[in-house]
Amino acid sequence: MSVRVVLADDQPLVRSGLRVLIADTADLDVVGEAGTGAEAVRLAGELRPDVVVMDIRMPGMDGIEATRRITAGPGPTRVLVLTTFDEDDHVYGALRAGASGFAVKDMPLDDILAAIRVVAAGDALIAPGVTRRLIADFVASRGGRPARPVPGITEREREVLTLVGRGRSNTEIAEDLFITVATAKSHVSRLLTKLGARDRVQLVISAYEMGLVTLPH
Numbered sequence: 001m002s003v004r005v006v007l008a009d010d011q012p013l014v015r016s017g018l019r020v021l022i023a024d025t026a027d028l029d030v031v032g033e034a035g036t037g038a039e040a041v042r043l044a045g046e047l048r049p050d051v052v053v054m055d056i057r058m059p060g061m062d063g064i065e066a067t068r069r070i071t072a073g074p075g076p077t078r079v080l081v082l083t084t085f086d087e088d089d090h091v092y093g094a095l096r097a098g099a100s101g102f103a104v105k106d107m108p109l110d111d112i113l114a115a116i117r118v119v120a121a122g123d124a125l126i127a128p129g130v131t132r133r134l135i136a137d138f139v140a141s142r143g144g145r146p147a148r149p150v151p152g153i154t155e156r157e158r159e160v161l162t163l164v165g166r167g168r169s170n171t172e173i174a175e176d177l178f179i180t181v182a183t184a185k186s187h188v189s190r191l192l193t194k195l196g197a198r199d200r201v202q203l204v205i206s207a208y209e210m211g212l213v214t215l216p217h
Contacts, residue, residue: 002029003120006047008040008066009055009082014105018053021109028116037061044070044077050120053112054099055082056090064093071098071198078199080119080126082112092138100199101126102134122199123185128167132204132213139208150210152194158212160187164200165207 005028007015015033022028032047034040038061044052052070056063067079078100083091091102103115103126115126125131150158156177163173174184188203197203207213 002027003051003116004029004031004047004049005116006030006032006034006040006043006049006052008034008037008043008052008058008063010035010058011055014055014082017109018112021113025113028113037063037066040066041069044075045073048075049077051116052077052079053082053103053116054079056094064090064097067094067099068097078119078122080115091134092141095135095138095201095205098198098202100201102131123171123188124169125167125200125204131201132165132167135201135204136208136214139205150212153191157187157191157194160184161191161203161207161210162212164188164191164203165213167204 005022007018007030009015012035019030019033022030031049032043034043035058037058040052040054041061054063054067063081067081070077070079079098080101080103081094081099082105083094083102094102100122101115101119103112118124118126150161153161159177160173163176168176170181170184170188174181177184188200191197191203192199195203195206197206
């Protein structure tokens with residue numbers, strides 16, 4: 001089945017460019033477009049897309065608040081935020097709001113398509129090194145938490161969470177731990193439930209907050 005996408009950007013030219021590009025793909029389908037954050041929230045509730053591609057700067061309700069409302073809802077919709085990495089406050093705000101990934105506006109359009117697929121699949125991080133550094137800085141800005149035992153999870157799940165925190169995909173986790181990909185997915189699914197995490201990005205945040213992963217200085 002195709003990944004169902006809503007495009008949310010106040011610039012019609014940006015939406016048009018993405019829509020035309022997606023029209024040429026077999027596995028992605030634009031089901032709606034929004035020019036404001038409020039419209040994005042409404043369409044996400046009505047259409048239940050797999051992914052909302054969300055601009056941060058929009059009139060009225062901005063993309064961060066729209067992301068917060070969409071991810072707080074009962075549906076499975078994930079949000080891919082369009083941003084620039086020189087706007088750290090916006091990136092951190094999107095993390096707090098529950099964004100599942102980030103795409104830089106001036107990156108090649110094919111890379112944005114790949115980012116949509118990664119967010120929809122939920123089994124890997126977009127640009128793991130960049131995303132991990134963003135998350136590490138985000139956690140540090142909140143003061144972090146001292147390393148401590150992770151309550152309620154098995155030793156194997158702790159190993160999996162550590163690897164998720166290092167940016168490993170499910171396939172890479174399976175290779176590292178000599179288990180099947182299906183088993184790796186099962187462990188990640190249980191971690192999401194036990195830690196009350198919505199998606200992989202939130203698992204990475206948890207891994208950093210629990211001291212399981214740190215970036216070299």
